[in-house]
Amino acid sequence: MEPKTLDQLAQHVGGKVIGDGSITIKSASTLERAGSEDITFLTNRKYTNQLKTTKAGAVVVGSQIESNSALLIADDPYYAFRQIVVLLHGHRQHKKTGISKNAFVADSAEIGKDTDIHNFVTIEENVTIGSGCVLYPGVFIGKDTTIGDGCIIYPNVVVYDKCTIGSRVILQANATIGEDGFGFATHNGCHHKIPHIGSVIIEDDVEIGSNAAIERGTIDDTIIGQGCKIGDQVVIGHGTQLGPHCLLVAQVGIAGSAKLGHHCVAGGQAGIVGHINIGDLVTIAAQGAVINDIPNGSTLMGSPAIDANKAKRAYALIEYLPEMRKSIRKLEKKLAAKEKS
Amino acid sequence: MEPKTLDQLAQHVGGKVIGDGSITIKSASTLERAGSEDITFLTNRKYTNQLKTTKAGAVVVGSQIESNSALLIADDPYYAFRQIVVLLHGHRQHKKTGISKNAFVADSAEIGKDTDIHNFVTIEENVTIGSGCVLYPGVFIGKDTTIGDGCIIYPNVVVYDKCTIGSRVILQANATIGEDGFGFATHNGCHHKIPHIGSVIIEDDVEIGSNAAIERGTIDDTIIGQGCKIGDQVVIGHGTQLGPHCLLVAQVGIAGSAKLGHHCVAGGQAGIVGHINIGDLVTIAAQGAVINDIPNGSTLMGSPAIDANKAKRAYALIEYLPEMRKSIRKLEKKLAAKEKS
Amino acid sequence: MEPKTLDQLAQHVGGKVIGDGSITIKSASTLERAGSEDITFLTNRKYTNQLKTTKAGAVVVGSQIESNSALLIADDPYYAFRQIVVLLHGHRQHKKTGISKNAFVADSAEIGKDTDIHNFVTIEENVTIGSGCVLYPGVFIGKDTTIGDGCIIYPNVVVYDKCTIGSRVILQANATIGEDGFGFATHNGCHHKIPHIGSVIIEDDVEIGSNAAIERGTIDDTIIGQGCKIGDQVVIGHGTQLGPHCLLVAQVGIAGSAKLGHHCVAGGQAGIVGHINIGDLVTIAAQGAVINDIPNGSTLMGSPAIDANKAKRAYALIEYLPEMRKSIRKLEKKLAAKEKS
Known part of the structure; x- marks a missing residue:
């Protein structure tokens, strides 16, 4: 498929560019692997740190955030990124075979x-x-x-x-x-x-x-x-x-x-x-x-x-079962001792 | 396959008809979808209510029960129903191909x-x-x-x-x-x-x-x-x-x-x-x-x-683990306070 | 593949024979099914008892152990046994078809x-x-x-x-x-x-x-x-x-x-x-x-x-949850009674 400018991509998804919208974007990539002609996205906070190190030309995000890359801000950033992947890469192409004689x-x-x-x-x-x-x-x-x-x-x-x-x-x-x-x-x-x-x-x-x-x-x-x-x-x-x-x-x-x-x-x-x-x-x-x-x-x-x-x-407490059981036994003993005395 | 009367089906499975045994049954269906020429079954008590609303011609059951449909009572109602499905619908038919030249x-x-x-x-x-x-x-x-x-x-x-x-x-x-x-x-x-x-x-x-x-x-x-x-x-x-x-x-x-x-x-x-x-x-x-x-x-x-x-x-109590743990802690505190006093 | 003597197998895997190394071994088998021309192995202690009843010609083991069969002692007995299976039986053979005209x-x-x-x-x-x-x-x-x-x-x-x-x-x-x-x-x-x-x-x-x-x-x-x-x-x-x-x-x-x-x-x-x-x-x-x-x-x-x-x-204690809960309730009651008195 054809490369696009960041502005064109923003227009395609109804988003807003922060940074240089004239840069050329050729393909979609990950924060880790993207280069200057790639666009990537951030929707999982786990990866926020990678915004500081990514070499991506642009990043699709949900709201403004500090980054060396240009930003494409979209209301639904993952869906916007998906629209961009479709635009830049398309879905899988299938060759035209007609009806095979071997079918x-x-x-x-x-x-x-x-x-x-x-x-x-x-x-x-x-x-x-x-x-x-x-x-x-x-x-x-x-x-x-x-x-x-x-x-x-x-x-x-x-x-x-x-x-x-x-x-x-x-x-x-x-x-x-x-x-x-x-x-x-x-x-x-x-x-x-x-x-x-x-x-x-x-x-x-x-x-x-x-x-x-x-x-x-x-x-x-x-x-x-x-x-x-x-x-x-x-x-x-x-x-x-x-x-x-x-x-x-x-x-x-x-x-x-x-x-x-x-x-x-x-x-x-x-x-x-x-x-x-x-x-x-x-x-x-x-x-x-x-x-x-x-x-x-x-x-x-x-x-x-x-x-x-x-x-x-509840499930997080399963690991405390041995401790809980010990505590119960201790309490029982103490109480029994108290009752005796 | 050929339709049968309810009496014929009862005879086929060794069951007993309550109601009109002369009705024609053409196919097997569910309590929900059955019509007057369909037979259905009840083995899961969950569906007992549907006996009141079903439009089935007949229902295979294990024992007598109130119903607007005719009943076919059988010792093993699910097996009887299975016998009826086989009789009315048969197993999948396979076309005769011989040994293909393309094998x-x-x-x-x-x-x-x-x-x-x-x-x-x-x-x-x-x-x-x-x-x-x-x-x-x-x-x-x-x-x-x-x-x-x-x-x-x-x-x-x-x-x-x-x-x-x-x-x-x-x-x-x-x-x-x-x-x-x-x-x-x-x-x-x-x-x-x-x-x-x-x-x-x-x-x-x-x-x-x-x-x-x-x-x-x-x-x-x-x-x-x-x-x-x-x-x-x-x-x-x-x-x-x-x-x-x-x-x-x-x-x-x-x-x-x-x-x-x-x-x-x-x-x-x-x-x-x-x-x-x-x-x-x-x-x-x-x-x-x-x-x-x-x-x-x-x-x-x-x-x-x-x-x-x-x-x-036991597994039903997993959800009470937080409550149990709280109770244990409370008991420990109370007992500790008691011991101090 | 060709049969081997037990000595040959031991040499192949760098192991040591206890017993008659001149016996012929034709195939690999289980402790249960092995006969006098079979070799088997013991790595799972669960099966140690079967050493007494096995009719195997030889058993690959990690260290000396009482047995009626000859022993092949190897540092890594499962790997040694694997080497022997490969030697005696080989991997699956694939017929040579070239490139089929029907592909x-x-x-x-x-x-x-x-x-x-x-x-x-x-x-x-x-x-x-x-x-x-x-x-x-x-x-x-x-x-x-x-x-x-x-x-x-x-x-x-x-x-x-x-x-x-x-x-x-x-x-x-x-x-x-x-x-x-x-x-x-x-x-x-x-x-x-x-x-x-x-x-x-x-x-x-x-x-x-x-x-x-x-x-x-x-x-x-x-x-x-x-x-x-x-x-x-x-x-x-x-x-x-x-x-x-x-x-x-x-x-x-x-x-x-x-x-x-x-x-x-x-x-x-x-x-x-x-x-x-x-x-x-x-x-x-x-x-x-x-x-x-x-x-x-x-x-x-x-x-x-x-x-x-x-x-x-922890997971082994899940089954004691009902008992634990009962104990907690009992303790609460006892303590409450104590506090009242």
């Missing part, structure tokens, strides 16, 4: 225009794929599945049959969508597989990380709401439904038939049991374990998860 | 009759596959591996060399079987790879979830006992042996050389260290961490895992 | 000599691969990626564009390298994808487990230091940097922009938050959660992780 595309499949289907892709019967999609090598799309426009499906992703995927969905490599859930009826000591007649619905603008697994519903559908972003190696159980714009960081696991509202956030390795209702705007810390219904706006931490403020104080 | 099948491989091998599958030297199997696109079977009859191997599953897989085994997409375990001998600060001369043996009727990873043994074999069901993204360490009919929910991790008896259950994200013996019928709650030998029939919870009943009471 | 290799890609590229592999534009590598079926290498010599890339591994992989790197099946990290700028309730212009650098002699996922950096690079061994289903967040010779056991998750020194070890399912500095030689127990900077040489345990010795005592 298998069923006669009954409908493929939209400008959709690229790479080698070794399999598109089964009655699949519908919109326009402007990219299906990288090794992708498998099961029969009767529908995919919208502008989707990017990275190598070796597997989408089972009868799934519905919206537009502008991104599936990172080796993700699995629509596999049978963990559903067995145990009878006389044997676990009998329940056919999974539900499906997976992935709404628009969702991104799903590498090696993630989204189970199809047993009899209900699994739903990933619009704009949800799901990290690597997340598992979503059968019939679980996420409201729009949830963020699930890597290795989160949600059991089946749970319902989450909109804008929920779960930190890495958090777990949520099945058959519970989690409200809107609920945040769960990393490794947290949610086992009950949760009202809107809660912030939770711990295993089992409790209110995060409580949890911060 | 690679080594000359020395033996493939049983009615086994379908899709495009882009690789079957290495000396592999034996039984009859009636399906190998979906992108599957890799390493040399000298043996697979029984009626197995379903979903897209992009990788089975390494010299593994033994029984009959009616289901491997969900992107699972890995028989990769080298995490075995290194550290010497002078470098970690030296140990050749993994052990293998993986998967017995009959096992199902393994998407993106799961079953390591081959270092010198012993990893064994997944008959009828075990293993969820998505489970890792089984090298040389670990599961007895028959275990259930491991998603994201469970078991380190190497552990031994589990029959009918063990591990909840999501539970962990088990290596080189321990876990008896029969042991249940481990989600996120539990088992670090010692465990006798038959135990139910465990917590990290580190302890008896579940104890754990329920 | 896609871009014209601009450079492939070193003796590198085997199996069927259904995709090598994109401007990729450079050294000599003596093996790329198994279904592997995808994105454009501008560089791979050194002697690498083994197992089936269905995906390496995105612009990654740098050293020599003698082993990537187990279904691993993903260089996918976009979990990077979104949230603005007005929507999560906007940040282009990931950073990359992944994997240094020499690294091994990465099955279904693991190594995210590319947002603007910085993700670095896996020389000789690191990374287990199955590990996630490394964008921009995280591991020093040389770290060991990350299965299902570990490290968030973005963390820095680890050399020779760090993380047990299964451990988690590390982003933007922290972890020193050299730091050990984190299984399921531990590290949330702060950690000095060199620390050993940590628990969630949140604290000093392991403290944690062992």
